[in-house]
Amino acid sequence: MVTSVYDGYDSDNSDNGYDNTGSHEGEEATVRPLLAVEDLAVRFDTEGGTVQAVNGLSFSLRRGRTLAVVGESGSGKSATGLAILGLHDRRRARISGRVEFDGVDLAGLQERGLAAYRGSRIAMVFQDALTALSPYHTIERQLTDAYRRRTGASRRAARTRAVEMLARVGIPDPVRRVAEYPHEFSGGMRQRVMIAMALMGEPDLVIADEPTTALDVTVQAQILDLLAGLQAESDLALLLITHDLGVVSGVAHDMLVMYAGRGVEQGPAAEVLAAPEHPYTRGLLRSVPTLHGDPDADLTPIAGSPPDLLDPPPGCAFHPRCDQRERVGGDRCATEVPAFVPLGDPERMRACHLPSGALEALEGSVIR
């Protein structure tokens, strides 16, 4: 099993080692991730103070892989996705750290420089296609506007391509529908349009921010299948932002669990879901129903609520809610920030003071 590894791009970390048994061709690509985010921080200056939405986050992602970023509402998932493409309002957000994409630090680029990546090499799929698509413009206009500008394609050629993309994402009668407006589509079809839009530029990386949250369950599954299919077909790197663990087990190769703007656990999705090493991850798993588990089993939501990012708790940000902190000596949890470090296997990362293996594997915790 091959996974992306934190900090793997740096040559001095090459002793972390990479497993080359993955399906990906070419050794070069396995050594060098497509996307390497290092020590990313996103701060918003608000009237109440500075919100630390993302706080020293690092991860990497290779071609042909799907990395799921999970966490409760407010954990900084969207802020991370937007920061990669520099989409935050520069007047309000302060970004630091590196966002290395194919060897270029995107965090150091201005709007003009970023425009060369947006839509063409990195595409975004947003949560709610109803608000993320303009109600005033036809699908054709929205799909072809950037494409034509980039490629100089004629209107006809661009429309033909838009129709192809709509067909590819499974929209029936695309020739007719390309001329319609977003409000004339159903929720699922609209999300397909968003995905078609992302595909227009043949991106290497797609960032999908909760692409199925606004949809009902059956449609959710269809959209996920579509994304997974496209990902495999085009050897895309897919950064899938979600708070739904069912989504993770269905389509992700790897997962990164975020809490209060930091990574708390990372690893191959199947491993993390089967044997979480962080109390927060385990809490998340316990709070969702499982398919092969006992349907009557009690679901235990994590006690308490996510921290106030204006004034995050000292030490481990999760400590006010953690049921394991007694097992850690003294009040280390409340004073010392646990480092996000590999757990033996370099692919498995965690930020917790507990000794590794301290959490017993959860029976039937994998959804689906």
Add this chain to the structure above:
Amino acid sequence: MFGYILRRGLGAVLILLVVSAVTFLLFYALPADPARLSCGKTCTPQSLAQIRHSMGLDRPLPVQYWQFLHGVFAGRHFDTVWCAAPCLGYSFVNQQSVSSTLADRFPATLSLAAGASVLILTVGVGFGILAALRRGRALDKQLTAVALVGASMQVYFLGIVARYLLVDQLDLLPQPGYTGITSDPGKWFGGMLLPWITLAVVSAATYVRFTRSAMIEAESQEYVRTARAQGLPPRVVHLRYAWRAALTLVLTQFGLDLGVFLGSAVITETTFNIHGIAQLAVTSVTNLDLPMITGTVLVAATFIVVCNTAVDFCYALIDPRVRL
């Protein structure tokens, strides 16, 4: 589309009927006796009765209203005189036909409104967009400051000062005044120039501020972010995507302002000595010239109804979700 126009047309007619009924009632049912007013100083009871009869005032009120409506749509007899549709009666003061007086005066008011609107929208909206795009920078601050000064001006003050300076002293602009556009387009334009500019300075300022905030609000729409995420250049993102949402807000404001404009037309027309509908209304009220008052009220109401219908129509053009 056709059904929509028909519905709106019928709605407009209905509104105007109500307006006409209310004006009619107010002025004809009030204690002031129109016949008395029309009769003059040396009024004998015989001539009063005579006038009352010729004006149809000796009939029941509903009949009078019916006759009034009949006059508007199909013409009517006043005594022996045939008053062709749209007949609104004759002035008590000078016995002129109300409808021809209105037809005479309305173009001046319309010219004021149309020209000023064009200037206000192009200048106000243009600078508003510019300020929004340069938000927080020097140009934005300058524009906002200028807008503030402009918005604090009054038409009569600015108009008189500008007239004194630009027309009387420096001779940069022709004397304000109304000339029929068909009789001499050049003179029409020249005479309207100062009023237009004055109105534009005063109101465009409001539009600069309004457009600026509408644009800034529109920028926070998610689809504007989508447009950025697609790699579209800022110009396209702002002017094609954000602007569409702002336009709806600006249009709403403009629709409301058309009514306000008519309300303030009295001041404008007086300041620039333009004999429009508003001045006519003022003199009619002073003279208690009831048919003329009714006429001006109806014209004003029609103007507003037509404008609002046009604005609604524009909505449908801008926003495909608005079904006609």
